[in-house]
Amino acid sequence: MKRRNETLVGLVLVLGVVTAVFGSLWLQGWEFGRTVETVEAVFSDVGQAAEGNAVKVRGVRIGRIDEVSVHPEGEFVQVVLRVDADVPRPPDAAVVLAPESMFGEWQAEIVSRSLYPHFQFLDPNEPDVLPGYALPDISRLTATADRISENLADLSDRIGIAFSEETAENLARTIQNVEGVSDRLTQLIEQQAATFDVLAARVEEATGEIGRAATASRTTFDHLSDLMATGEVEMLLTDVRDVAEGLQSLTQEATTTTSEFQKMAVRAESTFARVDRILGAAEDGEGTLGRLLNDPTLMNEVEATLVQLQLLLEDVRENPRRYLRLSIF
Amino acid sequence: MTIQLDDLHKSFGQKHVLRGFSLEVRDGETLTVLGPSGSGKSVMLKHIVGLLTPDRGQVLVDGQNVGELEMNDLYDLRRKVGYVFQLAALFDSLSVADNVGLGLHRVGGFREDQIRERVRECLHLVDLEGFEDRFPAELSGGQKKRAGLARAIATKPKYLLYDEPTTGLDPLTKAVIDQLILKMRQELGVTGLVITHDMESAYRVSDRIAMLYEGRRRFLGTPDEIRGTEDPVVRAFIEGDPQYLERRETTVEEAS
Amino acid sequence: MTTRLLAPFTWLGSHGLSMTQGLGNWGSLITDTVRALRHVDVWGRLLLPQLARIGVDSIPIALFIATFTGIVLALQASYTFTGAIPLYFVGVLVGKTMIMELGPVLTGLALAGRIGANVAAEIGSMKVTEQIDALETLAYPPNAYLVVPRVLAGVIMFPAVTILAIGMGITSGWVTSLQLLDMSTPQFVRGLTLFFFPFDVWFAIIKATSFGLVVTLVGCFYGFHTTGGAEGVGRSTTKAVVVSSMLILVLDAFWAVLLL
Numbered sequence: 088m089k090r091r092n093e094t095l096v097g098l099v100l101v102l103g104v105v106t107a108v109f110g111s112l113w114l115q116g117w118e119f120g121r122t123v124e125t126v127e128a129v130f131s132d133v134g135q136a137a138e139g140n141a142v143k144v145r146g147v148r149i150g151r152i153d154e155v156s157v158h159p160e161g162e163f164v165q166v167v168l169r170v171d172a173d174v175p176r177p178p179d180a181a182v183v184l185a186p187e188s189m190f191g192e193w194q195a196e197i198v199s200r201s202l203y204p205h206f207q208f209l210d211p212n213e214p215d216v217l218p219g220y221a222l223p224d225i226s227r228l229t230a231t232a233d234r235i236s237e238n239l240a241d242l243s244d245r246i247g248i249a250f251s252e253e254t255a256e257n258l259a260r261t262i263q264n265v266e267g268v269s270d271r272l273t274q275l276i277e278q279q280a281a282t283f284d285v286l287a288a289r290v291e292e293a294t295g296e297i298g299r300a301a302t303a304s305r306t307t308f309d310h311l312s313d314l315m316a317t318g319e320v321e322m323l324l325t326d327v328r329d330v331a332e333g334l335q336s337l338t339q340e341a342t343t344t345t346s347e348f349q350k351m352a353v354r355a356e357s358t359f360a361r362v363d364r365i366l367g368a369a370e371d372g373e374g375t376l377g378r379l380l381n382d383p384t385l386m387n388e389v390e391a392t393l394v395q396l397q398l399l400l401e402d403v404r405e406n407p408r409r410y411l412r413l414s415i416f
Numbered sequence: 417m418t419i420q421l422d423d424l425h426k427s428f429g430q431k432h433v434l435r436g437f438s439l440e441v442r443d444g445e446t447l448t449v450l451g452p453s454g455s456g457k458s459v460m461l462k463h464i465v466g467l468l469t470p471d472r473g474q475v476l477v478d479g480q481n482v483g484e485l486e487m488n489d490l491y492d493l494r495r496k497v498g499y500v501f502q503l504a505a506l507f508d509s510l511s512v513a514d515n516v517g518l519g520l521h522r523v524g525g526f527r528e529d530q531i532r533e534r535v536r537e538c539l540h541l542v543d544l545e546g547f548e549d550r551f552p553a554e555l556s557g558g559q560k561k562r563a564g565l566a567r568a569i570a571t572k573p574k575y576l577l578y579d580e581p582t583t584g585l586d587p588l589t590k591a592v593i594d595q596l597i598l599k600m601r602q603e604l605g606v607t608g609l610v611i612t613h614d615m616e617s618a619y620r621v622s623d624r625i626a627m628l629y630e631g632r633r634r635f636l637g638t639p640d641e642i643r644g645t646e647d648p649v650v651r652a653f654i655e656g657d658p659q660y661l662e663r664r665e666t667t668v669e670e671a672s
Numbered sequence: 673m674t675t676r677l678l679a680p681f682t683w684l685g686s687h688g689l690s691m692t693q694g695l696g697n698w699g700s701l702i703t704d705t706v707r708a709l710r711h712v713d714v715w716g717r718l719l720l721p722q723l724a725r726i727g728v729d730s731i732p733i734a735l736f737i738a739t740f741t742g743i744v745l746a747l748q749a750s751y752t753f754t755g756a757i758p759l760y761f762v763g764v765l766v767g768k769t770m771i772m773e774l775g776p777v778l779t780g781l782a783l784a785g786r787i788g789a790n791v792a793a794e795i796g797s798m799k800v801t802e803q804i805d806a807l808e809t810l811a812y813p814p815n816a817y818l819v820v821p822r823v824l825a826g827v828i829m830f831p832a833v834t835i836l837a838i839g840m841g842i843t844s845g846w847v848t849s850l851q852l853l854d855m856s857t858p859q860f861v862r863g864l865t866l867f868f869f870p871f872d873v874w875f876a877i878i879k880a881t882s883f884g885l886v887v888t889l890v891g892c893f894y895g896f897h898t899t900g901g902a903e904g905v906g907r908s909t910t911k912a913v914v915v916s917s918m919l920i921l922v923l924d925a926f927w928a929v930l931l932l
Contacts, residue, residue: 092720092721092723092724092728093720095724095728096720096723096724096727096728096829099727099728099731099829099832099833099836100727100828100829100832102832102836103831103832103833103835103836104832104835106835106836106838106839107835107873107877110835110838110839110873111868111870111873113865114767114864114865114868115865115868115870139868139869192866192867462805465808465809466808467805467808467809487813491811491813492811494808494809494810494811495811497809498809499805499806499809501802501805501806502802503801503802505801505802505803505805505806506803506806507798507803507806508797508798508803518810518812519810519811522714522810522811522812523811524713567806567810568809571810
């Protein structure tokens with residue numbers, strides 16, 4: 088009886104410990120009986136990636152994220168990956184962090200850097216560390232759009248300051264870009280429309296707005312050259328207001344999709360209110376149009392945000408599901 | 417060195433059970449404390465092994481004040497005092513042998529075979545040989561009492577406290593138990609303190625008899641003295657006649 | 673005059689006393705038990721039978737409950753998710769709820785009934801038949817003899833039994849997913865591993881340990897405070913089960929607030 092008790096108690100305890108330890112390890116994604124090694128990568132930002140997320144090569148899971156920590160000097164994020172040692176990695180390996188599915192969990196994919204020339208990988212200082220880049224997610228897309236509108240508003244602010252032919256050209260080019268981007272977004276959404284009709288319709292509407300806004304601003308800048316000669320100030324101002332309204336309604340559109348957008352919309356609205364005020368002031372004849380647009384740094388920033396937007400759109404094209412999760416939650 | 421109770425007071429809530437009880441048990445004697453049920457006999461007994469502590473007064477066992485002992489000293493003292501419980505209080509989950517041997521395990525320093533030998537000896541003393549492997553549930557009332565006695569004497573105590581040893585037994589078994597109490601004194605030389613309300617048994621086993629009444633000692637004397645006492649309370653008790661007190665009161669009134 | 677001035681203090685004192693008496697009883701049980709830990713010679717050889725009784729003998733009921741919980745979780749999850757959320761989320765739900773909540777709590781409640789009642793009834797009947805006094809007279813500290821082995825066995829075995837129950841629940845959920853929900857093993861495992869953190873297992877172990885402590889302590893407490901014969905034993909048993917079940921739920925919330 089006593090011997091039997093001893094055996095049973097021992098058995099239960101051992102079984103409990105074994106279940107707990109091996110169960111946890113297995114659920115954490117340990118691959119028993121494989122040789123693993125750790126790989127380090129650096130990122131300027133890791134999005135939603137966290138310890139325990141999958142590491143993949145060409146879509147196949149080969150390990151997990153072991154550690155995520157901000158560099159002591161706070162300049163970048165170090166991520167340690169635990170991966171199978173016997174899976175070959177490309178010579179110019181880089182790590183891309185991206186959402187794994189539409190439910191919020193992320194993954195780290197080891198890719199060949201040359202395949203993604205436009206990704207802004209963070210270059211490491213040490214030889215064995217891989218460069219990394221985290222894809223922006225939907226909230227950053229909207230944040231970018233927000234920044235563009237803010238910059239445009241800023242631009243309008245500057246209208247009161249100076250104007251030169253060169254900056255006018257810059258502006259014209261920028262607006263052209265906006266138009267190009269929105270065209271592509273429209274195409275893209277049309278492609279996806281069949282699959283994701285509800286949301287897509289909404290986004291399509293929104294991109295239509297961008298398109299309209301861009302066209303309007305295009306007109307503005309078509310007029311811009313005339314403007315120098317004819318001084319059709321009033322017409323220009325009407326057009327710029329059109330741009331502003333277009334973007335405003337786009338932002339309002341976004342508001343209906345998530346609460347994340349709401350904060351942004353409030354900001355955007357106040358921005359546009361400011362634009363209106365300044366335009367009103369311009370109409371009243373305060374300042375000269377020539378002084379409005381002579382700040383190249385502003386231009387550059389608008390350009391930079393547009394590049395980001397373009398990257399994002401490319402990503403949307405490649406992984407549409409990533410961005411269309413809003414309809415589910 | 418003996419058991420000495422001085423002016424013992426004990427209350428439970430509003431119930432004042434002991435109100436200045438004093439008693440001295442002499443070395444080697446068997447002293448019986450009589451008293452009606454609920455008069456506080458068991459309470460008094462529990463003070464001696466420190467299961468209860470007095471509100472006032474003190475209990476001295478071999479000169480040590482039980483109520484003020486440290487836990488370890490109290491445990492040492494308890495080894496000198498065997499306690500035979502009213503319903504034996506055998507551990508249901510242990511065999512008779514394990515029950516009897518339990519105290520020895522606690523004392524320590526014995527080998528298993530020594531303990532077995534001692535258990536056999538004790539069971540022999542109470543005429544329970546061959547019952548080692550039985551469980552308490554398989555014993556009769558008298559056998560349980562004897563097993564309880566065997567457990568109490570296993571550690572060779574100097575004192576034995578008997579809590580109503582014969583209550584609830586048939587006359588024959590009562591006689592057996594009484595003989596055992598006498599045997600303990602004769603063969604082991606233990607000092608005994610018996611509490612009971614059974615007069616027959618008290619006369620048989622006692623060197624002296626005391627009576628606890630309303631929390632105080634009402635009487636103390638030899639069995640012969642108690643037979644001849646004129647104290648109406650004691651007489652009512654030993655004659656088992658509740659009317660005695662009333663009748664006597666009327667007689668006294670009439671006489672005056 | 674003085675008495676009237678002192679009246680509030682008297683009132684406070686007497687009410688405070690009666691209110692703290694219960695707490696005091698608990699306190700003395702706990703301190704006595706902690707002190708009794710040093711009597712290894714007393715409780716050492718009593719631990720094994722308690723480990724067997726509290727742990728091993730509880731395994732059938734724990735596994736039984738876990739099996740059916742796993743089945744129900746899988747079916748309900750699929751019922752809720754179908755059409756809206758990919759089915760591999762069945763794995764997420766079964767895994768998360770079994771590990772973090774239902775495994776520890778249902779096992780705890782089942783064992784509160786089994787162990788709490790058993791301990792309270794056993795100690796209670798020992799109390800009313802003077803066996804606890806008898807222990808004292810044999811120089812055994814009752815806490816070392818009765819409480820320590822039971823509480824230690826509870827603290828050691830509850831987590832082990834809970835872990836096995838969790839394993840069983842997940843396994844039954846998995847089998848249900850394969851047999852009744854047309855899911856594949858990789859799908860189920862994907863869900864299982866998706867949001868798993870090692871902390872989840874610690875959380876379960878911490879909960880189960882505290883449940884083991886509470887169930888055995890409450891059983892001992894009501895056992896020791898039993899008065900009034902067989903009826904009293906019955907009362908203590910009921911109280912022990914009710915109070916330990918309630919404390920399990922309170923502790924469950926407490927750990928969730930503290931650790932999540």
